[in-house]
Amino acid sequence: MREDFAEILRLVRPGSRVLDVGCEDGELLELLTREKRVDGQGLEISPAGVSACLAKGLAVVQGDGDRDLDHFPTRAFDYAILSKTLQQMREPRHVLSELLRIADQAIVSVPNFAHWRMRMSLMARGRMPETRALPDPWWSTANIHLCTLRDFTDLCRELDLRIDACAALTAGKAARPIQPDGLLENWRSESALFLLSRRVAEPAGAAPQNLFGDVELPKPDAPAPKPRRRKR
Amino acid sequence: MDGAVETEAGKETGGGVHRFPAGKGLRLDSGATLAPLEVAYKTYGKLNETRTNAVLVCHALTGDQHAGSVNPVTGRPGWWESVIGAGLPLDPDRYFVIATNVIGGCMGSTGPASTNPKTKAPYGLTFPVITIADMVRAQAMLIEALGIETLFAVVGGSMGGMQVLQWAADYPEKLFSAVCVAAAPRHSAQNIAFHEVGRQAIMADPDWRGGAYEGEGVRPEKGLAVARMAAHITYLSEAALQRKFGRELQRDGLSWGFDADFQVESYLRHQGSSFVDRFDANSYLYITRALDYFDLAAQHGGVLANAFVKARGVRFCVLSFSSDWLYPTAESRDIVRALNAAGCRASFVEIETDKGHDAFFLDEPLFDAALRGFFASTAQARGL
Numbered sequence: 001m002r003e004d005f006a007e008i009l010r011l012v013r014p015g016s017r018v019l020d021v022g023c024e025d026g027e028l029l030e031l032l033t034r035e036k037r038v039d040g041q042g043l044e045i046s047p048a049g050v051s052a053c054l055a056k057g058l059a060v061v062q063g064d065g066d067r068d069l070d071h072f073p074t075r076a077f078d079y080a081i082l083s084k085t086l087q088q089m090r091e092p093r094h095v096l097s098e099l100l101r102i103a104d105q106a107i108v109s110v111p112n113f114a115h116w117r118m119r120m121s122l123m124a125r126g127r128m129p130e131t132r133a134l135p136d137p138w139w140s141t142a143n144i145h146l147c148t149l150r151d152f153t154d155l156c157r158e159l160d161l162r163i164d165a166c167a168a169l170t171a172g173k174a175a176r177p178i179q180p181d182g183l184l185e186n187w188r189s190e191s192a193l194f195l196l197s198r199r200v201a202e203p204a205g206a207a208p209q210n211l212f213g214d215v216e217l218p219k220p221d222a223p224a225p226k227p228r229r230r231k232r
Numbered sequence: 233m234d235g236a237v238e239t240e241a242g243k244e245t246g247g248g249v250h251r252f253p254a255g256k257g258l259r260l261d262s263g264a265t266l267a268p269l270e271v272a273y274k275t276y277g278k279l280n281e282t283r284t285n286a287v288l289v290c291h292a293l294t295g296d297q298h299a300g301s302v303n304p305v306t307g308r309p310g311w312w313e314s315v316i317g318a319g320l321p322l323d324p325d326r327y328f329v330i331a332t333n334v335i336g337g338c339m340g341s342t343g344p345a346s347t348n349p350k351t352k353a354p355y356g357l358t359f360p361v362i363t364i365a366d367m368v369r370a371q372a373m374l375i376e377a378l379g380i381e382t383l384f385a386v387v388g389g390s391m392g393g394m395q396v397l398q399w400a401a402d403y404p405e406k407l408f409s410a411v412c413v414a415a416a417p418r419h420s421a422q423n424i425a426f427h428e429v430g431r432q433a434i435m436a437d438p439d440w441r442g443g444a445y446e447g448e449g450v451r452p453e454k455g456l457a458v459a460r461m462a463a464h465i466t467y468l469s470e471a472a473l474q475r476k477f478g479r480e481l482q483r484d485g486l487s488w489g490f491d492a493d494f495q496v497e498s499y500l501r502h503q504g505s506s507f508v509d510r511f512d513a514n515s516y517l518y519i520t521r522a523l524d525y526f527d528l529a530a531q532h533g534g535v536l537a538n539a540f541v542k543a544r545g546v547r548f549c550v551l552s553f554s555s556d557w558l559y560p561t562a563e564s565r566d567i568v569r570a571l572n573a574a575g576c577r578a579s580f581v582e583i584e585t586d587k588g589h590d591a592f593f594l595d596e597p598l599f600d601a602a603l604r605g606f607f608a609s610t611a612q613a614r615g616l
Binding site: 039 | 612
């Protein structure tokens with residue numbers, strides 16, 4: 001099992017409502033459905049991925065994380081998962097903020113551009129790093145918004161997001177809980193997985209318009225509701 | 233012939249015309265009541281013992297109940313033989329497939345060509361205006377009469393997809409799943425405009441006789457053919473027309489007149505003239521009107537998501553085609569967003585094809601795969 005999937009599986013509460021943004025062929029959602037009986041929904045851009053998900057019996061909507069998150073109602077999910085794709089979004093900041101409008105918690109993983117391999121590669125070769133975590137050359141990579149652990153924690157702070165948990169991920173190894181602010185981890189961690197939640201009420205005007213008005217959302221056998229954080 | 237079961241080319245089929253008792257008319261949205269009510273239908277496969285494998289297939293504007301077997305009027309294959317059949321997404325070995333003719337239609341269900349009990353003459357324009365919700369109400373009456381409490385699925389494309397949405401809004405408790413293909417939550421101004429062209433063509437035909445042509449031994453064939461020609465263009469894509477016909481000529485050289493010089497002209501003329509053999513002009517008026525009146529959000533306080541709030545238990549699959557400009561993908565996305573907003577379990581794929589709106593009748597591998605995947609997994613969830 002992919003190390004990030006194992007960690008996500010550990011973090012997600014049984015029976016919760018999960019949105020997987022960029023769910024690909026639905027491997028993670030299937031795992032969560034089987035192991036944690038989650039009520040899962042996927043968002044996937046490729047028709048082949050969506051078809052694969054349909055065949056697995058998953059509910060998945062073809063769409064684009066950059067554009068289609070705006071149309072999900074507020075707090076429709078317990079978790080919104082964005083695995084290794086934030087750096088490919090046109091507007092990572094908006095996406096991050098949207099994830100935490102739609103869901104109470106977000107599980108986001110990002111590659112760390114300050115990992116020692118990156119730094120050494122850049123320093124020694126003077127070229128854009130091509131490492132096992134980010135193997136594509138600069139002219140074909142889908143990663144348009146790379147960041148370091150420190151950059152990411154800074155953005156979380158700016159958006160007033162609380163980091164509830166963080167783990168360093170290394171291919172083939174078990175996730176390792178870390179303090180993402182630590183200077184050393186910014187060298188050591190190849191990529192990291194964050195569990196985020198919103199610290200305070202959303203600032204007025206930050207929430208995008210819900211095209212469908214305020215709809216009463218019946219909650220299915222949901223876990224005990226958390227104290228409601230009302231907008232405005 | 234109600235309930236007759238026969239074997240047709242190895243397929244177990246059944247159906248007929250269900251006549252509802254005189255006291256059991258159909259309440260219409262317009263306030264009128266349609267009685268007596270007859271609903272023509274066709275079935276494929278067998279209802280299982282637990283009565284959980286019934287699938288209702290809803291047809292498009294000019295479709296009928298002959299979805300999975302040869303159409304007796306045209307002698308041509310049923311309109312959804314690419315979906316209903318052995319080894320296909322809706323396999324009669326597994327499902328009990330029911331296809332009905334909508335009310336207002338002309339293939340056996342009560343419509344403008346039926347006899348008006350008051351005048352003992354064909355209804356013509358005295359037939360009440362009907363809506364998509366009326367069609368669905370009649371289907372629900374039939375399903376009940378067949379002793380089916382819950383449908384495993386309700387499936388349809390185009391107008392059939394609108395019926396699917398209406399089912400989800402009006403009878404969510406009777407549905408396990410719903411598949412809406414190439415449809416829209418409302419008719420757009422452009423949709424209405426094209427329909428109006430068709431209706432005006434029919435009404436401009438002197439043989440229409442104010443809708444009373446049945447009694448006068450004529451039929452507005454020219455008008456209906458033109459209506460079909462205009463509509464048929466909207467079912468195809470520009471790319472598909474170009475690929476199929478380009479500027480190819482029928483014969484060598486131009487006629488320097490108004491014969492069908494171009495192959496596309498000849499094709500459209502053929503579409504028009506073969507259509508009038510199988511369809512009734514007044515039915516065309518009534519059904520296009522029902523489509524124009526369709527606006528699911530308007531029925532629910534202007535908020536589409538409100539239509540689906542009771543359908544949380546239904547598994548939805550919404551499919552659209554990239555080159556469909558009649559009911560473009562954006563409309564299907566609106567449906568999906570409303571389903572998401574209502575907290576419904578929904579899947580959505582836009583199928584890449586250049587075949588336009590009519591792609592759902594055609595052999596499209598991606599469409600087939602999506603239907604197969606959805607039905608297989610939903611059947612598993614239903615324990616079929």
